[in-house]
Amino acid sequence: MRHLPMMAALMTAAAAAPAPLTLSGTVNAPPSGTVKGTYVIACSPNADGCDESLTATQQLTSSGKSAPFTLKVENDGPYTVLAWQDVNANGALDAGDMWTFLKQPGSGEAWRLKAPASHLVLSLAPQEKSVATLSLSGTVQAPAGVNLKGVMVVACAYEGDRCGDASVTYTIPVSGQTATFKFNSLSAGAYRLIAWKDVNGNGDIDNGDFMARFTDASGAPASLQATRTNITLTVTEVGAPAPVPATAKRVTPTPTVNKGQVGYVTGQVFDALGRPVRGASVTVNPAVSGYFNQGLGAVQTDAKGVFKVRLTSEVSWKAEVAINATWLGVPMCLPGEPLGNGGFFLAGDGAVRHFKIDVNVADLHISQQFVASTNPSERPRYIGDHPVNQFKLTLQPLGPAIDGGPAATYTTVIGTAANGYGGSTALTLLKLPLARYELQLAYVESNGALTPLVVRNTASPNAGFAASATVEFEKIYGCSALSNIEYQFPR
Numbered sequence: 024m025r026h027l028p029m030m031a032a033l034m035t036a037a038a039a040a041p042a043p044l045t046l047s048g049t050v051n052a053p054p055s056g057t058v059k060g061t062y063v064i065a066c067s068p069n070a071d072g073c074d075e076s077l078t079a080t081q082q083l084t085s086s087g088k089s090a091p092f093t094l095k096v097e098n099d100g101p102y103t104v105l106a107w108q109d110v111n112a113n114g115a116l117d118a119g120d121m122w123t124f125l126k127q128p129g130s131g132e133a134w135r136l137k138a139p140a141s142h143l144v145l146s147l148a149p150q151e152k153s154v155a156t157l158s159l160s161g162t163v164q165a166p167a168g169v170n171l172k173g174v175m176v177v178a179c180a181y182e183g184d185r186c187g188d189a190s191v192t193y194t195i196p197v198s199g200q201t202a203t204f205k206f207n208s209l210s211a212g213a214y215r216l217i218a219w220k221d222v223n224g225n226g227d228i229d230n231g232d233f234m235a236r237f238t239d240a241s242g243a244p245a246s247l248q249a250t251r252t253n254i255t256l257t258v259t260e261v262g263a264p265a266p267v268p269a270t271a272k273r274v275t276p277t278p279t280v281n282k283g284q285v286g287y288v289t290g291q292v293f294d295a296l297g298r299p300v301r302g303a304s305v306t307v308n309p310a311v312s313g314y315f316n317q318g319l320g321a322v323q324t325d326a327k328g329v330f331k332v333r334l335t336s337e338v339s340w341k342a343e344v345a346i347n348a349t350w351l352g353v354p355m356c357l358p359g360e361p362l363g364n365g366g367f368f369l370a371g372d373g374a375v376r377h378f379k380i381d382v383n384v385a386d387l388h389i390s391q392q393f394v395a396s397t398n399p400s401e402r403p404r405y406i407g408d409h410p411v412n413q414f415k416l417t418l419q420p421l422g423p424a425i426d427g428g429p430a431a432t433y434t435t436v437i438g439t440a441a442n443g444y445g446g447s448t449a450l451t452l453l454k455l456p457l458a459r460y461e462l463q464l465a466y467v468e469s470n471g472a473l474t475p476l477v478v479r480n481t482a483s484p485n486a487g488f489a490a491s492a493t494v495e496f497e498k499i500y501g502c503s504a505l506s507n508i509e510y511q512f513p514r
Contacts, residue, residue, distance in 0.1 A: 041065075046136075047093040047366050050083060050106050054120060056147065058083050063092040063145070068103060068135070068208060069191055101135035101188050106145040121147040132211050135188060160205035161254025163195065163218045167422065167459055168351030168495065169233055172198040174258065177217045178206045181246060182469060182496040190214075206249075213246035218256040222352070230302070231349050233258040260349055273280070273428055275340025276362065276379060280329055283373030289331040289334045290376040292324050292344055292359055297326030300380060303346045303359065307332045310339035312365050341367050345502060350425055350457060351495060356502040357457075359424070382424050384503045385457040385496040389450040389464065389478075392509040404512040405448075406466070412439050412447045413467035413478075418460040418494065430458035436467065443459040457504055464510050474512065481507040 034245075046065050052058045060082065067077035079094040096102060105124035107116060116122060123145050127134040159178055164169050172195060180189035189210045195202045216237040223231060235256040239245040276293035283289055292303040301324060308318040319340075324330045334340060344359025349476035368374030391406070406412050414437050420430035433455070439447045465473040477488035482497050488511055496504035 034377070044096050044099060044138040045093050045100060045141075046096060046104055046138055046143065047091070048104075049089055049091050049142045051144065051146045052088045052121070053147060053149070054088075056108075057086050057088065058090045058108075058147070059086045060084075061090075061106050061121070061147065063104070063106050065096055065100075065102040065104050065138075066208075067096075068189075068210075074209070074359040096138045098138070100137045102138065103135055104143060104145065106147060108147060116150060117149060118152045122150050123147050135210070147401075157209040157211060157249035158205060158207045158252075158317045159209065159214060159216065159249050159254065160203070160252050161256065163202050163204060163235070163359050164255065165200045165220075165233065166255045166259065167200070168497075169200065169220070170198050170352065171195050171200060171202045171220070171258075171259065171507065174202070174218055174220045174233075176204045176256070177219070178209065179215045179217060180210070180212055181215050189294065211248040211249070213248060215244060215246050216254065216256060218258050220258060222349070228261060230261055230347065231354060232261045234261050235259065276377070278362075278377045280377075281375060283372040283375040284331075286375045287331055287333050287343060288340065288368055288376055289329070290342075290374075290378065291328040292330065292346075292378045292380065293328060293362075294380045294426050294428075295382055295424075296426070299326070300324060300346060301326050301328065303328065303330075303344055303378075303380070305330040305332065305333070306343045306345075307340055308343070309364060310341045338371055339367060340374075342376050342378075344380075346380055348425060350499060350504060351497055352390075353499045355499045355504065357384060368470045380426065382426050382428070382456050383454040386503060386505045387450075387452040387455060387494065387496075387508065388505065389414075389452075389508045389510060391448040392511050409447050410440065413437065414439070414450060414469055415465045415473060416450070416452075417463045418455075419463075422458040422494070423459055424456045424458040430456050430460075433460075457496055461491050462494045462508060463491045464508075476510040477513050478508055478510045481509055495505070 050058050050061055050063060063081045063083065065079040065129065066073035077097050079096045081092050081094055082089045083092065103124060106122060108121035110120050125133065125134045125143060125145060141177050161366045163171055163174060163176060174195045176193045176195065177186070178191050179186035185487050189212060191206050192412040193204050193206065195204070218235040219228060220233040222233065228234060234259040236244050237247060237254065237256065273295045276297040280289060280291050288307060292300045292305070294300050303324040304321045305324065306318065306321045319332055322330050322332055324392055345356045348355055348357050360381045362377040362379055368376060415436060416435055418433040420432065424430045437450050438449055445456045462478060464476045464478050466475060475490065477490060478492040479486050480492045480494065492508055494506045498505040
């Protein structure tokens, strides 16, 4: 009797154990064939065909026209169930083999079913030609400085407002600005393609991420049918200003808010192309710092770029503006510059203050590489003993500025003096538009002749000197960016 509680506990535990998940049924052979040697496969579909870790297989060993099968699977699926008899034993499904797959009732499409399921019937038939699987393939592209490694490509089998069970994903495993993708063994139907890089890793599509959708000619999301090749998805930054034509010009914005309210400061924030900026951060602080003065914090502009802040009794205030941005995949900010009457105002005057986002935040420092050698033939020409030097600099833009607007070609002659920063051999340019450029540099001889110099970007220390160098302003410091370039006289 003393063993009864233990037996009862064991019986209860056994009763509570979940039943194994199975897919079972019967395989039938054609009149002249046998089912012996047939493989029955439960395939868990993914972008590469079947997820091998979840695939279940059983080979039938009995002879005859019919035999049962039972496949134990790891989870409830969905699964595609198929049967294949490799008649010529070459390991490939080709002419002469026997095969079939479970079809949806009333259609010829593959049935993706959930486990457990029973009474499934698979009837083998000769394979007369190679099987053409449905697929989607193409290329993902990224802008300069954006690495595609980790980008998720989704083939969404759209069902109403969600991606259905037939949807598949692929994560790009390689680094670079271009990568290929391919989805095989797709079910028939319409798909929407999406590529997404979750930059901040929070699992949400938000500003700063990079994303692309397959679209029609108007730019609206569009569906496509498998099979299709040569699809191109170009990711762009979420929340970045919309692309603008190359002919677009930077203009002075035209505010629509022109009347203030006593006790408040209000205004609008625009980008350099005159478009209102949503989500800009506007900070209002006392104009003169003091022990009792407290800032009013930051507010965000609305869809029309408008902000409004209630003031307290401090005598005077100033407003400052910044927006979040991303350059070369690195978060940074862009400041706002006041339009017209500046950022200062009195507490009760109903001030109206407008701002324009400033993209002139890039600094460029150019210096001569110092070569230490006791062999004069190994030392390039040195001009540091000249009290004054002149250089001709050309910056040719390689794309738009950070805000999507056009970047202009910059050509100038710069004089340097021995008492300047870095002496007479160094050049510093401040507040350039933040963009990518090709830089060329020449030395202006005393007779006015130009001697082309060889240059390199110090961000690539292993790169050799060349006739030009790419300037990317890859060093980010808050709301500014910096590039360092070295030059030498050719030997």
